[in-house]
Each structure stands twice: as structure tokens, then as C-alpha cells.
Amino acid sequence: MRRIPNRSVGLINNDMQKKNTTDLTVSLQDAAVQLDSRIIWDDANVNVEQGEFVAVVGPNGSGKSTLLRVLLGLQYLSKGHVKVLGETPHRGNKLIGYVPQRRTFEPDMPIRGRDLVMMGLEGLRWGFALPGPAQHRQQKLVDEILQSVEALKYADRPIGQLSGGEQQRFILAQALIGKPRLLLLDEPLANLDLRNQIAIPQLVAKLASADSTTVLLVTHDINPLLPVVDKVIYIAKGNMVIGKPEEVITTETLSRLYEAPVEVVRDSNGRLFVVGLEQEVAHPHEH
Amino acid sequence: MGVYHLMATINPLSSLKNLIPNLTIRGTGFSWNLVADVLAQFQYAFMQHAYMAGIIVAVVAGIVGYFVVLRSLSFAGHALSHIGFAGATGAVALGVNPIYGLLVFTVGAAMGMGFMGKRIYGRDVVIGIVLAWTLGLGVLFLSLYTGYATEAYALLFGEILGISQADVIVTLIAGVVTLIAMAIMFRPLLFASVDGDVAEARGVPVRLLSILFMVVLAISVSEAVQVVGVLLIFALLVTPPAIAERLTAHPIKAIGLSVLLAILFTCIGLFISFYLPYPVSFFITTLAFITYLVVRLWAYVRQRFTKLTSEAV
Numbered sequence: 001m002r003r004i005p006n007r008s009v010g011l012i013n014n015d016m017q018k019k020n021t022t023d024l025t026v027s028l029q030d031a032a033v034q035l036d037s038r039i040i041w042d043d044a045n046v047n048v049e050q051g052e053f054v055a056v057v058g059p060n061g062s063g064k065s066t067l068l069r070v071l072l073g074l075q076y077l078s079k080g081h082v083k084v085l086g087e088t089p090h091r092g093n094k095l096i097g098y099v100p101q102r103r104t105f106e107p108d109m110p111i112r113g114r115d116l117v118m119m120g121l122e123g124l125r126w127g128f129a130l131p132g133p134a135q136h137r138q139q140k141l142v143d144e145i146l147q148s149v150e151a152l153k154y155a156d157r158p159i160g161q162l163s164g165g166e167q168q169r170f171i172l173a174q175a176l177i178g179k180p181r182l183l184l185l186d187e188p189l190a191n192l193d194l195r196n197q198i199a200i201p202q203l204v205a206k207l208a209s210a211d212s213t214t215v216l217l218v219t220h221d222i223n224p225l226l227p228v229v230d231k232v233i234y235i236a237k238g239n240m241v242i243g244k245p246e247e248v249i250t251t252e253t254l255s256r257l258y259e260a261p262v263e264v265v266r267d268s269n270g271r272l273f274v275v276g277l278e279q280e281v282a283h284p285h286e287h
Numbered sequence: 288m289g290v291y292h293l294m295a296t297i298n299p300l301s302s303l304k305n306l307i308p309n310l311t312i313r314g315t316g317f318s319w320n321l322v323a324d325v326l327a328q329f330q331y332a333f334m335q336h337a338y339m340a341g342i343i344v345a346v347v348a349g350i351v352g353y354f355v356v357l358r359s360l361s362f363a364g365h366a367l368s369h370i371g372f373a374g375a376t377g378a379v380a381l382g383v384n385p386i387y388g389l390l391v392f393t394v395g396a397a398m399g400m401g402f403m404g405k406r407i408y409g410r411d412v413v414i415g416i417v418l419a420w421t422l423g424l425g426v427l428f429l430s431l432y433t434g435y436a437t438e439a440y441a442l443l444f445g446e447i448l449g450i451s452q453a454d455v456i457v458t459l460i461a462g463v464v465t466l467i468a469m470a471i472m473f474r475p476l477l478f479a480s481v482d483g484d485v486a487e488a489r490g491v492p493v494r495l496l497s498i499l500f501m502v503v504l505a506i507s508v509s510e511a512v513q514v515v516g517v518l519l520i521f522a523l524l525v526t527p528p529a530i531a532e533r534l535t536a537h538p539i540k541a542i543g544l545s546v547l548l549a550i551l552f553t554c555i556g557l558f559i560s561f562y563l564p565y566p567v568s569f570f571i572t573t574l575a576f577i578t579y580l581v582v583r584l585w586a587y588v589r590q591r592f593t594k595l596t597s598e599a600v
Contacts, residue, residue, distance in 0.1 A: 072488055074488070091488070091490055092488075092489060092490020093490075094489075098485060098488045098489070099485070100484040100485060100488065102484065108532075109481065110357070110532035110535075110536050110538075110541060111481050111536060111538065112536045112537060115477075115481075115536075115537075115538055116481065116482065119474075119477070119478045119481065119482065119486075122474060123474055123475060123477070123478030123482075123486060123489070123491065124474075124475060124478070124489055124490060124491055125474055125475075126471055126472070126474065126475060127470065127471055127473065127474065128470060128473040128474055129474070156536070156537075157536065158536035159536075174482075174485070175485075
């Protein structure tokens with residue numbers, strides 16, 4: 001298979017270079033990440049604007065979580081530049097809300113959902129909360145956001161006893177209560193039933209658009225997100241591409257990314273499926 | 288007085304006669320006027336010291352213990368007390384006050400454990416092996432001291448009735464330091480304990496808090512050893528918060544309840560031991576255990592009852 005140069009640059013957004021990087025929430029230029037001797041991804045050129053809802057998709061191990069870690073300042077680039085909200089990524093950025101990959105809470109975790117959300121607001125501050133008007137105002141903020149994620153009715157129960165979907169609402173509220181400008185979610189739908197896999201992204205989209213929050217959501221299945229997503233970042237075989245779903249998730253684009261013949265089929269409900277990957281896994285192409 | 292008490296209680300089963308409680312063993316009888324009883328007990332300096340030290344230790348254990356349970360450090364806390372035993376007996380063998388040996392060893396081990404952070408989970412085999420060895424070390428140091436099994440008894444099982452006024456002051460200072468540290472760490476420590484990954488991403492110094500908390504735990508364990516001894520540390524450090532968190536998920540209420548229970552177990556245990564010739568730590572641990580059983584049983588019964596009524600509908 002002959003090598004195709006510059007797989008990512010200029011593929012979808014030809015006007016990328018004209019954008020002023022300070023207007024962008026996320027900007028990657030010729031970026032690469034190397035762990036030990038393995039290059040995770042290379043030649044990444046990605047721009048995300050404020051208020052966009054972007055899904056990050058790709059096979060396991062392609063480096064989706066690595067992308068989030070770079071944006072959080074937990075992972076350095078081996079090449080290229082990255083800017084988040086106009087600055088170099090650093091830890092403890094209060095403008096970024098983060099929901100890491102996680103299993104559910106232990107069943108006997110003796111904390112209420114309400115406490116988890118409050119931690120998002122003031123878990124960083126030393127000391128302990130003194131009762132008074134300031135505390136009262138914070139409680140009201142917590143109540144408001146619990147109302148918007150529709151979790152107020154079970155906010156006082158031990159969080160370990162709630163279902164995956166219920167817990168996820170509190171986790172989301174915790175990330176959003178600080179009014180972040182960028183929200184990063186790593187596989188938030190992994191342990192959820194189908195109903196919640198559709199409901200949670202819609203909830204996220206509703207809350208994010210209210211404040212023009214930019215969202216990057218890592219997932220392995222694009223389909224529940226198709227109704228709400230603006231752009232898709234697809235990472236495969238070290239290549240990263242960004243564009244609208246109908247431009248990225250096509251037979252053409254994905255075959256180029258995977259450097260192998262894969263096909264994208266659309267069923268009668270409009271859902272997208274990538275076929276041909278099993279062949280690729282069984283008989284990887286040399287190049 | 289303390290040593291005599293110890294000698295009398297080391298062999299309570301030596302004859303059947305001793306099983307029958309002699310309610311006037313300490314000269315004053317039990318009456319149903321509890322206030323008068325407490326006042327009578329307070330005539331004795333050793334009882335005053337016992338109550339004071341006991342309450343301070345109970346408050347600290349109730350608060351620190353809540354986080355021990357939350358962070359799944361029960362076994363590490365247990366290991367610290369055993370390591371402390373080796374330190375204390377080593378100090379005695381060197382002719383130094385055992386509390387210093389206790390503190391040095393526990394704080395040192397605590398910093399090591401805190402530094403390991405998350406890697407300490409699932410390492411109970413390693414911890415168990417280390418603490419078994421430190422107990423053996425303790426026995427060695429004891430034999431070097433050519434002495435007193437009573438010293439060992441006090442360290443292993445607590446000797447709250449042998450606490451001097453100086454000991455109370457040391458306990459108070461250590462207690463105040465511990466409480467101030469916990470007050471400062473409270474919010475970030477709770478965040479890091481419940482939601483470590485998110486806390487770290489938000490900039491909470493998770494590793495530093497881990498080390499600081501382990502040091503606070505080491506100091507609390509050293510204090511609590513005076514009351515219940517090395518082997519029974521769980522009674523004050525783990526059982527009260529374990530009971531509290533079954534009853535409420537509100538963090539502040541759970542801590543308050545944990546402190547209250549620890550104080551109750553300690554004080555009631557002390558009160559009873561004035562009249563019955565058995566070790567104080569036995570009463571404290573038994574009260575704690577019974578309360579835990581009752582709470583578990585009640586939760587089980589309630590669960591079955593709601594199942595029955597919902598099935599009936």
C-alpha cells in the first residue's frame with residue numbers, strides 16, 4: 001500500500017490557517033505525542049471554535065484519551081504546538097471541566113450526589129465550609145444545576161446506590177457547576193443503557209449551548225451523538241482528522257485514515273456503521 | 288495503682304470466683320444515681336485523667352477514622368499501630384519514653400505509605416508481612432529490656448487507667464494539632480478521597496494530601512494506643528465511622544455521629560470498668576461491636592420489611 005502524504009492537513013477545513021488562534025478554544029498545529037517509543041498520533045492539525053460540540057471517535061488505543069490529557073496539561077507533545085483557550089495547557093485550569101473515564105462509584109460510598117456537585121464548586125478550597133449567607137448561596141447554585149440535570153429528587157441519597165445514568169448526571173453537574181468554557185468528557189456513555197446513551201448527550205448539548213461551552217466528548221460509538229454533534233475528530237492509526245460527521249465518516253475519508261479498504265454504510269435509521277475493520281485487525285496491511 | 292490494677296486483671300479467669308463481679312472492688316459501690324456515680328469516680332485523679340484523655344482520643348479518632356474508612360485505609364491504620372508497637376518497645380529498650388518511639392516509627396511508616404499513594408491498594412499481603420515482622424521486632428526489644436510484660440500489655444491492650452497528668456497534656460496538644468490539620472485539609476481531602484482523578488485534574492494536590500493525612504493518622508494512632516492499645520485500635524478508629532456512614536450519607540452529620548459514638552463508647556466503657564474488674568478496652572470494644580451489630584441487623588430487618596410490604600402491593 002503506497003504511503004499517502006499529508007493525510008490530515010487540508011483535508012476538510014481549507015480555511016483553517018486563516019483563523020486567529022486566540023478565537024479558538026482548542027488549536028493543535030503539527031502536533032504529535034510519543035509514549036516510550038510508540039508514536040500515538042502525528043501531524044495533528046485541529047481547530048475547535050467556541051461553542052462547538054465535537055465528538056472524538058476512533059478504535060481503542062488510538063489516542064483519544066491522550067488528546068484529552070494533552071489539553072489538560074497532563075501529557076506533553078513530542079512535536080508541534082497546542083493552545084487551549086489561548087494559553088499553553090496547564091494543570092488545574094479552572095476554565096476546563098473534566099469528566100474522566102470511570103467505573104461507577106462503590107455501592108457503599110457514603111456521599112450524596114449533592115455533595116459531589118458541591119465539590120465541583122469548592123472542593124479545591126482549603127478549610128471547611130462555614131454556615132452562613134455564602135454557604136447558602138452556594139447551596140442555591142447547586143440546587144439550580146441539579147434542577148437542570150433533572151437530578152434534584154435523588155440528590156440526597158447515597159450516590160453509590162444510584163444507577164449509572166443517575167450517577168452520570170451528578171458527575172456532569174459537578175463538571176458544569178464551575179461554568180467552564182471547555183468541557184472534556186472521556187467515554188461518559190460507556191456504562192449506560194441505550195436510553196441514557198441518547199439522553200445524556202442531549203442534556204450535555206442543552207447545558208453547553210446555554211453558556212456557549214465547547215464540548216469534546218470521547219466515545220467509541222458516534223451514533224447516539226449524531227443528532228447533537230457539530231464536528232467529529234476521528235483518530236485512527238496515528239492520523240487525526242476533523243470535520244462534519246457527513247464529511248469525516250465516509251468510506252473515502254476512513255479508508256484514507258486506516259490505510260485500508262473500509263466501508264461506511266448507513267442503515268434506514270440514518271445510523272452509520274464502519275465495516276471492513278475486522279479484516280484489518282486480522283490481516284494488517286504492511287506499509 | 289496502675290500496675291496493681293494490671294496485675295489484678297491479667298488473669299481474670301484464674302478462678303471462677305473472679306467471674307462474679309465484685310461491685311465494690313474499688314471501694315465505692317455502683318448506684319442508680321448515675322450523676323453521683325460519675326462524681327464519685329471523679330474523686331480519683333486517675334479517673335479524671337482517663338476521662339479527659341479518652342474524650343480527646345475519641346474526638347480525634349471519630350474524625351480521622353471517617354477518612355480512614357472512606358479511603359479504605361483500615362488495614363494500613365492497623366499496620367501503623369503494629370509498627371508503632373515495635374517503635375515503642377524499641378524506645379523502652381533504649382530507656383526512652385515509649386511514646387517517642389511510637390511517634391517516630393508510625394510517622395516514618397506513614398510517610399512511606401502516603402508517598403505510595405494509590406499503589407497501596409491491594410497491597411495488603413505486603414503490609415501484612417511487614418507488620419507481622421514488626422510485631423516480632425517488638426517482642427525482641429521487649430526481651431532486651433529484661434522486664435516488664437506489663438509494659439507490653441499496656442501497649443498491646445491500652446492502659447487508660449494509668450495515664451498521668453503529663454500524659455493528658457501531651458494527648459491534648461497532639462489532639463489539637465491533629466484537629467487543626469484536619470480542619471485545614473477537610474474540603475480538598477474529601478474531594479481527593481471521593482473523586483481522586485477529577486480532583487487531581489482540577490489541581491488538588493492529591494499526593495501531598497495523602498502523605499499529610501497518613502502523618503495525621505500516625506499521630507492519632509499513637510494517641511489512641513494509650514486508650515485501647517495496639518491490637519484494638521479498630522474499635523475507636525474504624526467501628527464508630529463505619530456505624531455512622533451506614534446511618535447517613537451527609538458528610539458533616541456522619542463525622543459528628545462518628546465522634547459522638549466514639550465518645551460514648553469510651554466514656555461508658557470507662558464508667559462500667561470502674562465497677563467491674565475487667566479491662567477497659569474490653570468494654571469499649573464490646574460496646575462498639577454490639578452497636579455495629581444492632582445497626583446492621585436493623586438495616587437488614589428494615590430492608591426485608593420494605594420488600595415484604597412492596598411484594599404485598
